[in-house]
Amino acid sequence: MxxxxxxxxxxxxxxxxxxxxxxxxxxxxxxxxxxxxxxxxxxxxxxxxxxxxxxxxxxxxxxxxxxxxxxxxxxxxxxxxxxxxxxxxxxxxxxxxxxxxxxxxxxxxxxxxxxxxxxxxAPDTVLGTGTQTARAVIDAGEIGRPVAATAVMATPGHELWHPNPDFYYKVGGGPLLDMGPYYVTALVQLLGPVVSVIGAGSRLRSERIIATGARAGEVVEVEVDSHVTGILEHGSGALSTITTSFDSVGSTAPPIEVHGETASLIVPDPNMFDGEVRIRRLGSGEWDAVPPRAGTIGTARGAGLLDMLRATNGTAPRASGAMGLHVLEVMTGLLESARSGSRAAMTTTVERPPLVPLA
The missing domain is CATH 3.40.50.720 (NAD(P)-binding Rossmann-like Domain)
Structure with a gap:
């Protein structure tokens, strides 16, 4: 190299x-x-x-x-x-x-x-076997035409574990801008770019109390919505529903589900590189595990940087600025829609990067 x-x-x-x-x-x-x-x-x-x-x-x-x-x-x-x-x-x-x-x-x-x-x-977690295997299944036509997806990230808030959680509750933070990039990037990887969004948001309380570290007991002011939900209309025609929350005690919902004409997929946590993909085919009562078939096994944060550094001959990096820009517009569009009550049309788009070969 x-x-x-x-x-x-x-x-x-x-x-x-x-x-x-x-x-x-x-x-x-x-x-x-x-x-x-x-x-x-x-x-x-x-x-x-x-x-x-x-x-x-x-x-x-x-x-x-x-x-x-x-x-x-x-x-x-x-x-x-x-x-x-x-x-x-x-x-x-x-x-x-x-x-x-x-x-x-x-x-x-x-x-x-x-x-x-x-x-x-970032995020480059979508380059691991979890999201990439799910995408390989979709690209191979094994769920038929993708129709819809759901994405859920629901936690009580980062002040429970982070010693300095202030920025999570200031402008530029919140559950959508903090954790949403993993989920929106995965949805774009799986279903393609987004053309419009509709969002809604709420704020459970105006203050959070740090629970750990040297600052335990200190109060953090909440300046952003701590629960955001919305609908993403993909250019492919599929509709994704996303919920990101710092106001939930917990959730049993799969991180991401993708539904097609002939099968549904459970996609593992996009905040992680690996995880089991499961498929349920029309007429079957069972969710079957899908062995890894794409993505880098056992990788970790920094994989996207190395992919960018190793890209040659004008090849676009998989965790590209263009992807980051489109994902950010989707998220800020959801927040603007939540404020205005109107649908927000996207001005950017992005090509899905090549599938990561299993390695």
Whole structure:
């Protein structure tokens, strides 16, 4: 694969550990610099990486030995860091969502096109065997014409486990923008791009109490809807219903179900790479397991970044900025529809990326 791709990481919070573990085993990638608002945290991470040094964000963006910036900051900072990296001539791969607002995401994609650099965006969980196997079944015509899908993410809220959950309840957060990218990206992978949405939202309470860590007992103000539901109209004609909630004690509903003319599928949690796909065919009373037939087995976060780095000859990355932009428009469209009470038409579209071969 040639020389190693040199990566600088901005933001070393909870999610960074998964990326660090994945990149540490990649033979064609090397982490050369890390930065965080907490410089001591950056120094601690750098101490575990013989190839990396702890620097400021400005130093990382200007470094000659950083080719791609891995942006793991909070959503409110996604656009600022991505645009600065693009201005420095560097490729960018960011955590989801692509930006806190659709306008910011559009600016990122315009700037990248003008600069001739690449943009990738999580989630890359859809590249695992769970979502990819389900898509292989659909693409093979085994459920007939897809008619509908349901997606459900229902939890009591991240303040129960996260030591610093504030950003989940501020603009750019909420259950839809936080967890929705996994579900909407999976639905687009399975059924194709979305042409319009209708949404509704509610807010159970105005405050949340942190339950764990040094800040346990502190109050977090809720600035966004904590329960969002809606309907996605896919260009294929299929209709998806999505519910994302921080107001539920729990749910027994499958994460995703896809219904076709001749069969229905249960699709595993799109927040995970793997999981069992099950199919129930018309006339059968049983749900049968589908052995993995597509996707990367046993992979983890960072797979989408490596896919982008390894894409050659103009091949679009599977976890692309274009996918992130379309998914963000779907989600912000749902939120706008919830506010206005009107259907929101999409202005973007995206091609489904090639199926990931079983490996």
């Amino acid at each position: 040639g020389s190693s791709h040199r990566i600088g990481i901005v933001g070393l919070g909870v999610i960074s550990r998964a990326y660090l573990d994945t990149l540490a085993t990649a033979p064609d990638a090397v982490i050369t610099a890390v930065a965080d608002l907490d410089h001591a945290r950056a120094e601690a991470v750098a101490a575990t990486l013989p190839s990396a040094r702890a620097v400021s964000v400005a130093e990382l963006l200007g470094a000659d030995d950083v080719d791609v910036v891995l942006n793991l900051t909070i959503p409110a900072a996604h656009a600022e860091i991505a645009l600065a990296a693009i201005a420095a001539g560097k490729d960018v791969y960011g955590e989801k969502p692509l930006a806190a607002t659709f306008g910011d995401a559009e600016e990122i994609m315009r700037a990248a096109a003008d600069a001739g650099v690449r943009v990738g965006s």
